[in-house]
Amino acid sequence: MFSGIRKTRCRKVWGMISDYIDDLLGAEERNEVERHLETCSACSKELESLRMTVQLLRRTPSVPVPRSFAIREVEAGREEVSGQHGSGWLRPVPAFAVGRVSAVWGGVCDPQRLRWLRPAAAFATAALVLLLMLDFLQVVPQQGGIDTREVFNESTAQVVSTPAPEVEWDTFEAGGDELAEVPPVPAPPSQAAEDEGKAPAADVYFDELTGGNDYGGGKEIATDTAGGWPMRQIEIAIGAVASILIAVTVVTWMRRNRLSRV
């Protein structure tokens, strides 16, 4: 029982011991601590060791500064320019005002005026992801040679391309097999001729096929540019916009954190 009371008193004294060392206790509390210290050797040792620690800390040498930390006029001026408020970044930047670029960047990153930035960055990122998914699934017809069907034209000995047949969107959306929905490619005239039993001589066909000795001569590849979307360009553009918006968001967020703590 007594040890319990003693521990309670010790705990109370420990709570006041820093104030006692720093001489911040009132007369009554000070007397209470001193009365306890007379009878409690553990608390006396605690006090002595703490007092020694504080004395040691107070002897810690103060180190002279290695250089002056004064703000230079140039730095102060630069901060004033970059920190100025207003709608400067919305105004067109004259071509000759290269020095204004940093000021404009500072204005762009002003956290107070860019509440729209975070949702805009999120929207641009979402749009980019959606486009990439559509592109990956090849839902959207693309520009380029992928949809081109190359066939040999016997009569002209040229390789020509037949545009991919127009396919109704509904057939894709119905989820059917894409290949099954594509209408059959018309057979080349030579094949048609063979079917009719009018096959040309094999060597003549070969010469015509290769365009004489020139294997590449007279080849002409036509691509389908009508109706396709320039997906790659759109993705790159949206990606660039999203990257810029995210970068500005991050810079703004960092500036806001710094300013709010000052």
Add this chain to the structure above:
Amino acid sequence: MEEQEFISRSQEGDVEAFNQLVEHYQRLVYNLALRMLGNADMAEDAAQDTFFSAYKAVGKFRGGSFKAWILRIAANACHDRMRAARRARASSLDNLIEESGDFIADNDAESPEDYALRRELGRFLNEGLAYLTEDQRLVVILCDIQGLSYEEISEATNSSLGTVKSRLNRGRARLRDFLLQRRELLPAEFRQDK
């Protein structure tokens, strides 16, 4: 009174007036950064950051203790530096302490022995301070090394008086434990038995 005048002029954009304040507080700020970070280069950067931030924000200063205000900015700058160092995993605080030790002779009258002892004590205490949590370290430095009052510390750390006392109690006790474990490294007058 004079300080208030410098503050007012700084708020109007007078760089020279602000530099008078820098001159007055730079040693305090640099020493806080040095004790917090344990590295002279990082402390130099943190001190410069502090005065830059203070110059930008001096217009928002609304009275009270300018010393506590500037130390609060310095504590934030130190926190940023520590976080960056931690994130970069460039080096632990222990390593930083190994790199520090730029305890330049304070005056020409100091003997080489005294200088060596002071340097060793500074290193040893830096090690001990690194043993504390960041919050405890800040309060112990401000109270026992910089000599701020509890109220000023409360203002500088943006915490209540009770929190300051609690951190100080725990910080001192923890530092005491560290020192007692390395009693042989203490100056002779402190090498008493527990």
